[in-house]
Amino acid sequence: MSASVTEMKKRIEVNQGAEGEELGTWDGLESALAAAIFNAAVDAIMVINARGILQAANQSAETLFGFNSEEMLGKNISMLMPAPYAHEHDGYLYNYCASAERKIIGIGREVTGQRKDGSCFPLHLSVSEFRQDDQQLFVGICHDISERRKFTEHIAFLAKYDGLTGCANRREFIEGLSTAIDACQSNGRKIAVLFIDLDGFKQINDNHGHQVGDSLLKLIAKRFQKTLRDSDLLGRVGGDEFVVSIILDSKGETASHIASRLMESLKEPFIIDDRTLSVGASIGISLYPDDGLTADEVMNEADIAMYQAKVEGGGCIRLFDQALRERSEQVYRLLSRLRKAISLEQLELHYQLQFDIQTLQPCGMEALLRWRDGVNGLVSPDQFIPVALEYGLMTTIGRWVIRQACKDNMTLIEAGLLDVTVAVNICAPLFSEAGFCALVHQLLVSTGLPAERLELEITEDVAMNSSVQVLQTSDELHKAGIRLAMDDFGVGFSSLDRLKKLRFDKLKIDRSFVADLTENHSDQAIVKAILGMAKGLSMRTVAEGIETEEQLAFLREVGCSQGQGFWFARPMPLPELINWLQERR
């Protein structure tokens, strides 16, 4: 409904205030343009007199408050406010009119309005004063800011809490923990920090998709929250990492007990979209003030204890202690030395030849990473690769390894010393990186090594990662003529279907099955079974860790095609390998 000026005037004139107030005439809106603007305005516009009586209200005001003009005009504006504000407003208007000051009385502020149905909502209001026929009038222009308010509140929420689970985020958690520490400094109470990392969450995410992963995290947070007291603080500080801060009661439960209950809360499987999912957790605990005095320290130590729980196979609770502190300091030192070693190019590759078991001729070689450290000499990969993986250095190192191995193999081929495939070990993060195939292709082009002279070794955990990326990568590698070998086969959990899909050219039988091969009947049976399966899938087989003639004889008899081990040759740096090859000539 949009009122014309005359209509407006009529409405105002006809309308007698219910409170006996006479309405002022509205001559100001003589211009049709002004009336059109008044009614077309998106903002609600209302005019009151010095006693707060509504003189005019436009269409938007009707919509905003749910009253029609007839219901509003002639009434006190307080009908559009919740009771406490109405009272305040009356006093404010009275004081203002009593003072002689004339000015715009409000450029804009946020106030609360009340609709006809009694519901309240935030609105932005600006008020100015004007005179009409000697009458003192006020015009208020306002609009609903519920949406904006919700948005700002949401942003404020996200600054402190995790949008998915509603748990405190890292900053808020540390702030809460610091406050608790301040309080406990004077009352002498202890605080336990629990660092919880879910076991097997990544697989759930990979196998069922991120949406299911997200739903699972929400449910887990709910179960944790239910297990904890209201006064405990629960935070989410990483994809699948939760932290809890608990002010301990000297007569109450210990931190370990609470950790056990949190673990217990995960026991019952989660049902998401008809899927039944199970997830475990590894928990590390540290205490204020025993282990650390600041929030950062205590959290860091709980994280170290959690990492120890992971190392021990997960699904357990570990308390931070002195031994862990020493170990973590060692790791820290190792890491900073390793970073330096990468920049100083102190990493090198050694090559271990692989042999045809029938002819005893070299038929391949594996590149094995070494770190020549100024202090500790040659450091074995088992000592630094886990740390490099944990701290994300392994992809950088891996790229260097592929390039160097391709270059060295090219050197051997061009020198006419050896023309075989070089096998390079690829860690999970590098293999699953988008663009991995393009990287390999580019390294082959820049070093000139033919694709069929490069083989990539991945372990079962990489192969069994069911992400589409892994399947795509293996497919692309196969198309490019680059071979794929399954390393350390038999110690993980391979699915046979997956083996077939990933198009492995080679299976490397783990050396743990070769070590006791001549005495241990079950190892013999396992090796025979692996060979039978590999044959069925048209894959070649390499037995790793052959150290004795007896092991070799057994493997030859049961039809293993290739061997690698100290009995044939140890891993050697390139110059030594060149000498070895030249001498054999």
Ligand code: C2E
């Ligand atoms: P792997 O890929 O299974 O490599 C074979 C390991 O067995 C090598 O250990 C090799 O020295 C050792 N070996 C070979 N023959 C024998 C033997 O007759 N007896 C015994 N006891 N051991 C033998 P190394 O060089 O210490 O490497 C250990 C592991 O480190 C490798 O196992 C591989 O998983 C990893 N690794 C090595 N280089 C790299 C690399 O460049 N990148 C990645 N991602 N991992 C690497």
Ligand code: MG
């Ligand atoms: Mg290997």
Ligand code: MG
């Ligand atoms: Mg191996």
